[in-house]
Amino acid sequence: MTKSFDFDVLVIGAGPGGYHAAIRAAQLGLKVACAEREAVGGVCLNVGCIPTKALLHAGETVAGARHAAEFGLTFGEQKLDIAKLNGWKDGIVKKLTGGVGSLFKANKVTHLQGQASFVDDHTVKVGDKTYTAANFIIATGSDPARLPGLDVDQDRIVDSTGALVLPSPVPERMLCVGGGVIGFEFANIYTNLGSKVKVIEFLPNIIPGADADAVKAFQKAMEKQGVVVEVQTKANKAEKKEDGVHVELENVKTGEKRTEVFDRVLVAVGRRPRTDGLNAQAAGVNVTDRGFIPADKQQRTNVAHIYSIGDVASNPMLAHKAMKEGLVAAEVIAGKPAAQDAVAIPGVVYTSPELAWVGLTEQEAKDKGYEVKTGNFPFSASGRAMTLQQTDGFVKMVVEKDTDLLLGVHIVGPHASDMLGEAGLALEMAATASDIALTIHAHPTLGESVLEAAEAVHKQAIHIMNR
């Protein structure tokens, strides 16, 4: 690269997208800087993927101890030191963000602390210094969307960041506004820790994007655990009173309104791309009306040497998509033949049971004009699931009828996210249901249910009757 710039690549934002881009660019021999105005690791490590999973594990341990009575293991009085739990979770976050810092050092990525603003298409200002670079990667991520009428105070009305700080004792009555992934992960956490949780969703279905059958089974499992789910319902306004937060709920079909009282209200109604303070226009970079900075398959924006990745670039707003795009942008800058050409981007709700999927839902496949076959296998017929005391859910496979080509895999059940490894690779390798069915899967594993779902596509599952 030309010598007249301070850096070959300057990455803006050190979330999962940004730090993957920075490290890969450095691995490929480029001179790299990464500007970050808050904490290295971005939303994902600090207030997203990681702390939620820590709390989910804690909640599941509580639930697991309760279920142990079924096999004769009982415990005396259970005590949860909420301060210690918050501290443990924060410790994991610190270890991981510290790790990213060390990786920056070891890979010789210059970490610039402060907000980066474009001055022109080869210059940014970070704090009171300016830096030039041959290429930029915009990885500024996203912020929680706000809901008019519900003012987040991070105490009684919280967004996902506030919800991560558990009060002691946990709220008795909790409302999650928004029945997406984040809403249900928190619903699961708070339910397991003792709250009575209601989730409301504006749309007719929870977890938009997931397969209808899977969503149905998932909702049933959540309800079985005590979560109350109300779809086609919105929250109009919230009033904080002595006895709780009074929330006006409206059934959007009937228009019927009623007020319910909660101790904590979580607003989890989506996320918005984050471009504040970036001054993208100074570099001539297009920002859409909705705030996205779109990119092509090489992650290039309309300005050829400026790239955009992760949440700020496009939906779905998921860390692994940001990571992939970060690697692609770095490799393209280094002259490698990379592209964001993924067949499918997996999605996961890390509750118990988990809901995990990759590829097309049955409906999406039909909408795209595919003639499909499907195969289902329930965990209630899995020996491994029985020994884990987790038999809710199933594996569903969506396959093209004539070619047997795998189109999508949808799993509700124990360790569902672990099984996405096989499903994702199968999709990327253009595998058929037969390829999966002919592959030996270890016994007794949860993965056998993936095998059996593939067999079910051909009406040859062994442990169920094939209609």
Place this chain on the structure above:
Amino acid sequence: MTKSFDFDVLVIGAGPGGYHAAIRAAQLGLKVACAEREAVGGVCLNVGCIPTKALLHAGETVAGARHAAEFGLTFGEQKLDIAKLNGWKDGIVKKLTGGVGSLFKANKVTHLQGQASFVDDHTVKVGDKTYTAANFIIATGSDPARLPGLDVDQDRIVDSTGALVLPSPVPERMLCVGGGVIGFEFANIYTNLGSKVKVIEFLPNIIPGADADAVKAFQKAMEKQGVVVEVQTKANKAEKKEDGVHVELENVKTGEKRTEVFDRVLVAVGRRPRTDGLNAQAAGVNVTDRGFIPADKQQRTNVAHIYSIGDVASNPMLAHKAMKEGLVAAEVIAGKPAAQDAVAIPGVVYTSPELAWVGLTEQEAKDKGYEVKTGNFPFSASGRAMTLQQTDGFVKMVVEKDTDLLLGVHIVGPHASDMLGEAGLALEMAATASDIALTIHAHPTLGESVLEAAEAVHKQAIHIMNR
């Protein structure tokens, strides 16, 4: 098939191999019988795979509750009702064996209760009746090997079947003779339930067949949990006395002998193919000196219409191998183009951490003449593993140097068996490390460590420094 026989196929043995064969043959329209002299489900469901996994789960729940203190969750006095635990485990077994019985009925498989003995190559005797069949599938499984000097009484000196019945209280001092999969699964169970366990192994390494690096990490994790491991050690004899079982142990390298005292001794020194009472010679079927009834890739024995599958056919003695071979035999009989052509048969130790592998070890690959590259990724660098409080172990990938072809995957860590789904499919699909590295893996999942190990093969893992 010709009408002159009672059945198109008569399967001998209703273990995992036999019941898979019987059900698949029935699915393909054949008239099928399955003879079983003990309980449907064989070793695997009754006294093998399933009950061990139930007890492992119980043990892990105990350990999990202990580890919960790290995040502030503590419990009062823990009580384990051993009778209830045994009953719960037996309940799962009953549900599964009952399930196989129902599947036999639903698929119209005739279940013949009793020992089958060949009368001639188209006739067997079961109890006092004789049946003819056009084809036979021998699926008679295996028995635990005995060790001279250690007489199994299923009380103080037990084999794996006896070890499944937990005494109350659990033995204080436990010895596992044999450091294979079964020995370590029981070591893990008893350790978690409170025993002090020693495992001795005759060979220089435990878990023969697994990758040396993986075994080293696995052994370290077991020792960290308190299991004492002694290799190159054998048990010469055991004497039952008031204060315990006195076992003479011998260091096979130095010849040094000493006597140690245990409350329970498990003999788990391998398994032997089971052909007693089968009268194979009446059908002209070859039995090897070691008791195996070998078969070709279509599972045919030396007698073309008599097939052999599972433990009685060959090593490795694993349920999923038996199942695959059962399906192959049934399909071949039905005129389908099936073959046992698996690239690799996975192996798993379902302890915590698990040890799981599929394909060639590094040494095996070198011995076969491959030039190899390897990639390792430790779970200590995995965010998901941290949130699960299980960071011991790693993923190791063995890859052919020039072609990038995946040869083997070796995992020590949480949910390792779940990750075999992807690894196994990758091997069967002749995937390269790049195929895995280019596939998006959901964040934060354990499967990302498989991705990172593939990246590490190319010295491009993100979350570790690549030497």
Place this chain on the structure above:
Amino acid sequence: RGPVAAAPARADGRVLAVPAARQLARELGVDLAAVGGSGPNGRIRVQDVLAHSEVGRPQAAAPAPAAPAVAQAPAPAPAAPQ
């Protein structure tokens, strides 16, 4: 794209083919060693086996009239990039 030649035999004798292609080859009586795999390292997919077995059938939609195909002729590469 030109025709894909069968990959040279690997040192360990393994033919790289996906499970469904191996099954199909047995069904069609095709010798996998003679099939040109279109994947990396000559990996054989279902389409490769089909293409191979089409060779020599007069009704096969061949791109151009060619000399009578022999059983061992390399199969045309499938159109889809892999």
